[in-house]
Amino acid sequence: MPVLVLAGFLGSGKTTLLNHLLHRSGGSRIGAIVNDFGAIEIDALAVAGALGDSTVSLGNGCLCCAVDASELDVYLERLARPSAGIDVIVIEASGLAEPEELVRMLLASEHPGIVYGGLVEVVDAVEFDDTRAKHPEIDRHLSLADLVVVNKLDRAAADAPRVLGLVRSLTDRAAVVPATYGRIDPEFLFDCRPNEERVGQLTFDDLHEHTGGEHSGDAHADHLHAAYDSLSFESDSPLDPRRLMAFLDSRPEGLYRIKGYVDFGAHDSRNRYAVHAVGRFLRFYPEVWGSGDTWLTQLVLIGTGLDLPALGKELEACRDGDAPHADERGMWGVLRYVQESESGQELNQELDQQPGSEPELDPDPDPELDD
Numbered sequence: 025m026p027v028l029v030l031a032g033f034l035g036s037g038k039t040t041l042l043n044h045l046l047h048r049s050g051g052s053r054i055g056a057i058v059n060d061f062g063a064i065e066i067d068a069l070a071v072a073g074a075l076g077d078s079t080v081s082l083g084n085g086c087l088c089c090a091v092d093a094s095e096l097d098v099y100l101e102r103l104a105r106p107s108a109g110i111d112v113i114v115i116e117a118s119g120l121a122e123p124e125e126l127v128r129m130l131l132a133s134e135h136p137g138i139v140y141g142g143l144v145e146v147v148d149a150v151e152f153d154d155t156r157a158k159h160p161e162i163d164r165h166l167s168l169a170d171l172v173v174v175n176k177l178d179r180a181a182a183d184a185p186r187v188l189g190l191v192r193s194l195t196d197r198a199a200v201v202p203a204t205y206g207r208i209d210p211e212f213l214f215d216c217r218p219n220e221e222r223v224g225q226l227t228f229d230d231l232h233e234h235t236g237g238e239h240s241g242d243a244h245a246d247h248l249h250a251a252y253d254s255l256s257f258e259s260d261s262p263l264d265p266r267r268l269m270a271f272l273d274s275r276p277e278g279l280y281r282i283k284g285y286v287d288f289g290a291h292d293s294r295n296r297y298a299v300h301a302v303g304r305f306l307r308f309y310p311e312v313w314g315s316g317d318t319w320l321t322q323l324v325l326i327g328t329g330l331d332l333p334a335l336g337k338e339l340e341a342c343r344d345g346d347a348p349h350a351d352e353r354g355m356w357g358v359l360r361y362v363q364e365s366e367s368g369q370e371l372n373q374e375l376d377q378q379p380g381s382e383p384e385l386d387p388d389p390d391p392e393l394d395d
């Protein structure tokens with residue numbers, strides 16, 4: 025059974041692409057191993073409808089460091105057994121994982137039924153230049169890829185030819201596929217074949233180094249995630265939408281990624297709100313609460329140079345002390361960042377936040393009434 029690695033920097037669209045594949049894979053059944061950087065497994069929660077036999081979640085830390093190949097084998101074994109009826113396994117790496125390490129782990133796997141199926145890298149076309157400037161190692165990741173999906177082209181239409189050309193120049197014969205919301209033909213995935221030469225470059229010593237001995241503390245010092253911290257926040261009392269918006273509006277530059285689910289209590293008792301921030305991009309996605317759901321807020325914040333205790337306190341201060349008296353205007357700030365439908369995407373394209381600024385789209389018919 026082929027096992028593919030789905031990698032790409034924080035927020036590039038890996039979970040979105042995986043969800044697309046899970047919905048559109050035709051007759052083929054995809055097993056997923058989802059690896060989250062934060063302690064709360066937001067990505068696993070977001071992998072739609074697939075939780076159960078065909079999805080395994082590995083939380084809290086990058087797979088490239090958190091488990092060794094034999095642990096990964098246990099998870100592969102679970103998905104690869106014939107009774108699971110799975111045709112291909114996709115490992116969604118955390119946005120800070122080292123793809124090379126994951127490939128090595130798969131090549132070192134002792135599971136007889138699996139074969140390394142290639143590396144898929146997802147690129148955020150909007151953030152690509154900034155991400156490369158901050159993390160030159162991204163170029164190396166792309167050079168190892170067998171398929172590169174240049175995503176978010178809806179937000180980078182004018183720049184698409186340049187970004188696609190640049191990505192092509194950084195890859196080594198990999199297929200480069202343009203995409204929006206990760207909507208690629210699943211055939212690309214099944215056709216994705218690892219380049220034997222690149223795989224051959226990972227020597228026996230590399231494999232031995234990774235699987236044979238203890239990791240020394242320094243072995244991972246140059247990994248992308250070494251400079252990143254994460255904060256996981258959970259609250260069973262609802263958050264006040266105005267306070268949360270004030271927090272988000274003033275979030276520090278280093279806070280690159282926020283993801284999770286927010287309970288606004290009586291402000292909207294029908295929906296929880298999935299929230300995603302990637303750089304200055306911010307969106308909320310209302311999702312109707314299920315009857316068995318526990319009403320909770322669960323957030324993961326990831327970034328560099330963060331004062332985590334201070335951020336934690338600020339989030340705690342977003343708790344709503346006055347929940348039963350929710351007024352309908354309280355949600356307006358949040359609703360400005362809701363993408364109503366995919367056809368409404370154009371409206372939202374220009375909504376990306378500038379630090380401290382208000383978005384242009386204003387659903388408030390009478391700004392005087394706003395507090």
Ligand SMILES: Nc1nc2c(ncn2[C@@H]2O[C@H](COP(=O)(O)OP(=O)(O)OP(=O)(O)O)[C@@H](O)[C@H]2O)c(=O)[nH]1
Pocket residue numbers: 032033034035036037038039040041067118119120175176177178179203204205206281283300301302307
């Ligand atoms: N406009 C736009 N937004 C997108 C596109 N693809 C993904 N997004 C949004 O980008 C945000 C991050 O997407 P995810 O799929 O969670 O990204 P990820 O790579 O799994 O994130 P991490 O696991 O944190 O690294 C979400 O708000 C998505 O809805 C796209 O093509 N266009």
